[in-house]
Amino acid sequence: MRAGSNLPAIGGYNQAVILDAVRRSGAEGISRVEVAASTGLSAQAVTNIVRRLIDDGLVLEAGTRGSGVGKPRTILRLEPRGRLALGVHLDPSVITVVLLDLAGSVVDHRTIPTPPSATASKTLRRIVRVASELVESAEVDATRIMGVGIAAPGPVDVQAGVVLDPPLLPGWRNVPVRDELALRLGLPVLLEKDVTAAAVGELWMDASGERGDMVFFYYGTGSGVGLAVHGEVVRGVSNNAGDVGNMVVGGVPGDPGHHRWLAGNAVLPRSLVADAIGLGVLTGDADSMTTAEVRQAFLRLADARATDDRAAAIFDAVATDIAQSIVTLVNLLDVDHVVFGGPFFTPISEFLLECVPPLVRASPMLVMPHEIVFAESAIGDDVAAIGAGCLVLDHLLSPRPAALLIQR
Amino acid sequence: MRAGSNLPAIGGYNQAVILDAVRRSGAEGISRVEVAASTGLSAQAVTNIVRRLIDDGLVLEAGTRGSGVGKPRTILRLEPRGRLALGVHLDPSVITVVLLDLAGSVVDHRTIPTPPSATASKTLRRIVRVASELVESAEVDATRIMGVGIAAPGPVDVQAGVVLDPPLLPGWRNVPVRDELALRLGLPVLLEKDVTAAAVGELWMDASGERGDMVFFYYGTGSGVGLAVHGEVVRGVSNNAGDVGNMVVGGVPGDPGHHRWLAGNAVLPRSLVADAIGLGVLTGDADSMTTAEVRQAFLRLADARATDDRAAAIFDAVATDIAQSIVTLVNLLDVDHVVFGGPFFTPISEFLLECVPPLVRASPMLVMPHEIVFAESAIGDDVAAIGAGCLVLDHLLSPRPAALLIQR
Numbered sequence: 001m002r003a004g005s006n007l008p009a010i011g012g013y014n015q016a017v018i019l020d021a022v023r024r025s026g027a028e029g030i031s032r033v034e035v036a037a038s039t040g041l042s043a044q045a046v047t048n049i050v051r052r053l054i055d056d057g058l059v060l061e062a063g064t065r066g067s068g069v070g071k072p073r074t075i076l077r078l079e080p081r082g083r084l085a086l087g088v089h090l091d092p093s094v095i096t097v098v099l100l101d102l103a104g105s106v107v108d109h110r111t112i113p114t115p116p117s118a119t120a121s122k123t124l125r126r127i128v129r130v131a132s133e134l135v136e137s138a139e140v141d142a143t144r145i146m147g148v149g150i151a152a153p154g155p156v157d158v159q160a161g162v163v164l165d166p167p168l169l170p171g172w173r174n175v176p177v178r179d180e181l182a183l184r185l186g187l188p189v190l191l192e193k194d195v196t197a198a199a200v201g202e203l204w205m206d207a208s209g210e211r212g213d214m215v216f217f218y219y220g221t222g223s224g225v226g227l228a229v230h231g232e233v234v235r236g237v238s239n240n241a242g243d244v245g246n247m248v249v250g251g252v253p254g255d256p257g258h259h260r261w262l263a264g265n266a267v268l269p270r271s272l273v274a275d276a277i278g279l280g281v282l283t284g285d286a287d288s289m290t291t292a293e294v295r296q297a298f299l300r301l302a303d304a305r306a307t308d309d310r311a312a313a314i315f316d317a318v319a320t321d322i323a324q325s326i327v328t329l330v331n332l333l334d335v336d337h338v339v340f341g342g343p344f345f346t347p348i349s350e351f352l353l354e355c356v357p358p359l360v361r362a363s364p365m366l367v368m369p370h371e372i373v374f375a376e377s378a379i380g381d382d383v384a385a386i387g388a389g390c391l392v393l394d395h396l397l398s399p400r401p402a403a404l405l406i407q408r
Numbered sequence: 409m410r411a412g413s414n415l416p417a418i419g420g421y422n423q424a425v426i427l428d429a430v431r432r433s434g435a436e437g438i439s440r441v442e443v444a445a446s447t448g449l450s451a452q453a454v455t456n457i458v459r460r461l462i463d464d465g466l467v468l469e470a471g472t473r474g475s476g477v478g479k480p481r482t483i484l485r486l487e488p489r490g491r492l493a494l495g496v497h498l499d500p501s502v503i504t505v506v507l508l509d510l511a512g513s514v515v516d517h518r519t520i521p522t523p524p525s526a527t528a529s530k531t532l533r534r535i536v537r538v539a540s541e542l543v544e545s546a547e548v549d550a551t552r553i554m555g556v557g558i559a560a561p562g563p564v565d566v567q568a569g570v571v572l573d574p575p576l577l578p579g580w581r582n583v584p585v586r587d588e589l590a591l592r593l594g595l596p597v598l599l600e601k602d603v604t605a606a607a608v609g610e611l612w613m614d615a616s617g618e619r620g621d622m623v624f625f626y627y628g629t630g631s632g633v634g635l636a637v638h639g640e641v642v643r644g645v646s647n648n649a650g651d652v653g654n655m656v657v658g659g660v661p662g663d664p665g666h667h668r669w670l671a672g673n674a675v676l677p678r679s680l681v682a683d684a685i686g687l688g689v690l691t692g693d694a695d696s697m698t699t700a701e702v703r704q705a706f707l708r709l710a711d712a713r714a715t716d717d718r719a720a721a722i723f724d725a726v727a728t729d730i731a732q733s734i735v736t737l738v739n740l741l742d743v744d745h746v747v748f749g750g751p752f753f754t755p756i757s758e759f760l761l762e763c764v765p766p767l768v769r770a771s772p773m774l775v776m777p778h779e780i781v782f783a784e785s786a787i788g789d790d791v792a793a794i795g796a797g798c799l800v801l802d803h804l805l806s807p808r809p810a811a812l813l814i815q816r
Contacts, residue, residue: 001429001617002807004422004449007415014412021409040814041412155777164777209409213645225740229644234637236742237621238778243739246773248656248732324656329740331651332633334644365654369563369572370646399410401809406448 003405014041016399018049022059023078023103024207029062031073050076057144058082058102078103083397084140086131086148086187087389089194089382090114090177091343092168092221093291095123096382097130099138099145100389102397104205108138109382116290120163120175128184147188149391150177151197151384153222158239161191168222168291190391194218194384195242198377199226199233200394201387202339205378214337215329216377217322218384219345221291223267225329232400247328249321266321269344272314273297279310295343302347319352323359327366336370341377342384349376411813422449424807426457430467431486431511432615437470439481458484465552466490466510486511491805492548494539494556494595495797497602497790498522498585499751500576500629501699503531504790505538507546507553508797510805512613516546517790524698528571528583536592555596557799558585559605559792561630566647569599576630576699598799602626602792603650606785607634607641608802609795610747613786622745623737624785625730626792627753629699631675633737640808655736657729674729677752680722681705687718703751710755727760731767735774744778749785750792757784 021035030038036046053059060079064072080103089096091114098109110130115123135142153166161178163169182189192200199216212231218224225242227234234241249266273294274286281304282297289297304311326338338360340352357374360366377383429443438446444454461467468487472480488511497504499522506517518538523531543550561574569586571577590597600608607624620639626632633650635642642649657674681702682694689712690705697705712719734746746768748760765782768774785791 001432001446002425004425004447004453005413005418005812006449006453007418010413010415010418017410017412024409038409039412041414045412045414155775157777227740229637229642234741236637237744238742238776240776241740241742243742243775244736246739246775247736328652328655331654332635332649332737332740333642334646334649334651336645367563367651367654368644368646368648369565401812404413404809404812 003407005404006406009404009406013399013401013403014039014045015049015052016397016403017041018046019053019058019397020399022053022076024209025077026207027077029075029077031065031075033073035076056082080105081140082144083393084145085389085392086135086145086185087197087385087387087391088127088131088148088150088181089197089385089388090150090152090163090169090172091194091384092153092166093295094343095127095130096385097127097134098382098385098389099134099140100386100393102393104201104386104390104393106382106386107140108134109385110134113292114169117171120172120177121180124175124177124180125184128181131185145187146396147190147392148181148185149190149192149197149388150181151192151194151388151391152177154193154195154224154243155238155240156191156193158191158193158235161189163191188392190395192388192391193224193240193242194220195224195226196233196235196239197387197391198341198383199228199387201379201383201390202226202341202377203228203231203233204390204394204398205386211337211339213333213335214339215326215333215335216339216341217326217345218342219267219340220342220384221269221294221344223342227333228335229333244325244329247325249324267318269298270294272318273301275314276301276311279314281308281310281314298344299347305348305351315348315351316355318348319355319359322352323356323363326356326360327363330360330372331365331367334368335372337373337375339375339377341379343381345376346381411815413812414814417812417814421807421809421811422447422453423457423460424805424811425449426454427461427466427805428807430461430484432617433485434615435485437483437485439473439483441481443484464490488513489548490552491801492553493797493800494543494553494593495793495795495799496535496539496556496558496589497605497793497796498558498560498571498577498580499602499792500561500574501703502751503535503538504793505535505542506790506793506797507542507548508794508801510801512609512794512798512801514790514794515548516542517793518542521700522577525579528580528585529588532583532585532588533592536589539593553595554804555598555800556589556593557598557600557605557796558589559600559602559796559799560585562601562603562632562648562651564599564601564647566599566643569597571599596800598803600796600799601632601648601650602628603632603634604641604643604647605795605799606749606791607636607795609787609791609798610634610749610785611636611639611641612798612802612806613794619745619747621741621743622747623734623741623743624747624749625734625753626750627675627748628750628792629677629702629752631750635741636743637741652733652737655733657732675726677706678702680726681709683722684709684719687722689716689718689722706752707755713756713759723756723759724763727763727767730760731764731771734764734768735771738768738780739773739775742776743780745781745783747783747785749787751789753784754789
């Protein structure tokens with residue numbers, strides 16, 4: 001049954017609402033009067049809560065702004081270094097560690113190639129060393145680091161903090177990454193599926209607040225989507241939402257009994273590289289390539305697109321299949337924003353952002369009666385790592401109506 | 409920006425929480441002490457709010473129950489006739505009008521065949537007459553009817569109350585059904601897409617509260633899904649979520665350039681009837697059949713399944729395609745409940761509930777690491793009409809954390 005609400009439950013929520021309003025005001029800042037107007041809270045409540053946020057080092061007063069007549073208003077701004085968070089993205093080809101401030105800015109970052117044959121626990125120790133070095137060299141107040149977020153390929157068991165069985169990461173079956181990192185780093189750790197972390201980051205960094213109903217298409221070593229409905233990320237009952245790898249995007253030409261699956265064989269980088277080798281565009285053996293070698297080959301293939309019709313045809317098919325999947329997703333979820341990101345998106349971002357939107361809009365299969373905005377991630381290649389850091393910021397600082405309920 | 413919360417915002421929410429707790433206690437009822445325990449609200453708050461609910465005629469005291477030692481506790485129950493609502497389902501083959509009480513029970517209902525050639529406004533006048541007769545003959549206190557819900561095929565413009573362009577309902581393009589009904593019935597009217605109304609009804613009637621993360625597969629003249637995430641129905645930015653008609657479920661055998669679309673040609677009743685005619689299982693001309701004739705032919709085809717291999721093969725393919733779509737939906741949304749309903753589901757419910765779950769569970773494409781519960785709608789054939797009535801009850805009476813926010 002639903003919980004009720006009471007006065008103590010309100011307090012923490014309103015503090016998060018005001019911090020959010022200050023944070024989203026960015027460099028311009030916001031006055032107490034504007035905070036009251038935008039949140040509906042009384043001037044007295046705003047004054048009390050802002051005092052608490054200033055005492056906690058989260059907000060600072062940054063001069064005054066005249067407003068025509070009357071007393072100039074004191075401007076409030078976020079104190080970006082008031083809190084920090086670490087984000088780790090465990091990707092099959094590269095591990096990225098970032099240190100974020102409260103504004104979501106990257107204070108510093110490190111990447112290491114994912115060791116293909118090392119044990120998970122050896123790699124976790126490496127991650128701990130890299131994270132510790134990052135904190136030491138960054139000259140920040142380490143006591144202000146609130147925690148670590150780790151984004152990993154699904155499926156994951158978020159409750160237990162365990163990476164379950166990621167198809168592209170052999171050796172990471174049933175690995176308790178959360179507790180191992182928490183123990184060694186002495187910080188709270190949040191585990192999340194990579195695409196969900198990316199969507200959390202995208203929402204946290206989206207100053208406009210317009211991407212609340214969004215499909216975030218993540219194109220990495222694997223592909224997946226992060227989903228947001230009414231400003232909340234959809235995680236699903238087991239926190240594994242967003243798997244579109246097996247979404248059917250069509251039949252295999254010449255082989256009617258077989259389907260084309262979105263990430264199974266339609267847009268998976270390793271499959272595209274294999275196709276290109278088959279067509280003579282690239283050389284090598286796709287099956288025996290490391291993920292880093294697949295990445296290099298993919299970059300060469302992307303470069304070849306401009307001059308080689310066979311390479312162009314491969315990417316045309318990718319655009320068609322992605323467009324097909326987006327039509328399906330938009331019809332199902334009735335979102336108005338489609339955001340692309342991830343490390344394999346960047347090399348072909350211009351092409352995909354030019355080709356996919358008209359394919360979606362012109363599709364006779366699209367039934368939604370509204371405009372769809374297509375955009376590139378506001379964050380860039382490191383979206384999953386930055387998203388992982390944002391998990392911590394979001395978990396502790398974002399206002400959520402559910403927080404208004406009495407905790408039973 | 410997010411709104412804050414304050415004490416007045418809490419009041420209405422807690423009242424809805426307590427009414428919900430009493431409603432879900434069903435015939436057994438619930439004591440004030442149990443309400444306090446289950447909602448986290450103080451005894452004093454519960455006492456005050458229950459007094460208001462009794463005064464409003466929504467809740468009644470129904471005897472006492474001993475609890476071992478101590479004073480016997482007064483049992484609270486819902487007053488089902490405390491409020492009523494009308495629900496209308498505008499389907500391409502049949503229009504259903506129901507009068508619901510607060511418990512969601514059908515006080516009375518009427519169906520009329522959808523006139524294929526009548527103008528929308530003539531049909532709306534007919535609906536008004538039927539609804540008025542229903543209310544008169546039901547011997548209820550008409551002042552307790554809170555409103556009318558109307559469920560219509562998408563796309564709809566919920567904000568404007570307009571049915572936009574339903575593919576199977578020619579003559580219903582840009583029809584302002586909400587205002588027409590409101591004017592003629594003198595009641596507030598809520599318009600919703602049919603599958604969304606069905607999902608709202610399913611959640612309202614689900615005493616267990618376990619179907620909060622659900623795909624509701626509606627198999628009617630058209631097909632679609634209603635979605636629930638964490639107990640809230642997903643409506644989408646334009647309230648048209650749930651369109652899976654164009655979801656690709658495979659290639660067309662022998663014609664690799666073409667796809668099979670879920671409701672486009674894979675499971676659409678008219679297509680199945682056409683296939684059956686082509687195979688000699690049925691006779692007639694599918695293209696020229698009315699929707700009522702399609703329904704009759706579909707029922708004959710369903711009966712033939714037990715004795716005719718060709719009919720059986722048609723439904724085997726339906727089960728395979730529905731299973732494929734459910735794998736895609738579960739992978740994407742990570743739900744743990746799949747509920748089937750709708751007028752074309754009922755004739756083959758036993759078959760589909762036997763075949764689809766093992767196909768989904770055995771699919772190598774399913775990635776979710778948890779069990780999936782398959783069930784038949786708790787409501788039955790009239791799920792969209794009852795769901796339409798539940799729209800009104802749900803809108804006015806369900807507790808929603810968003811209601812805790814200050815209305816700006």
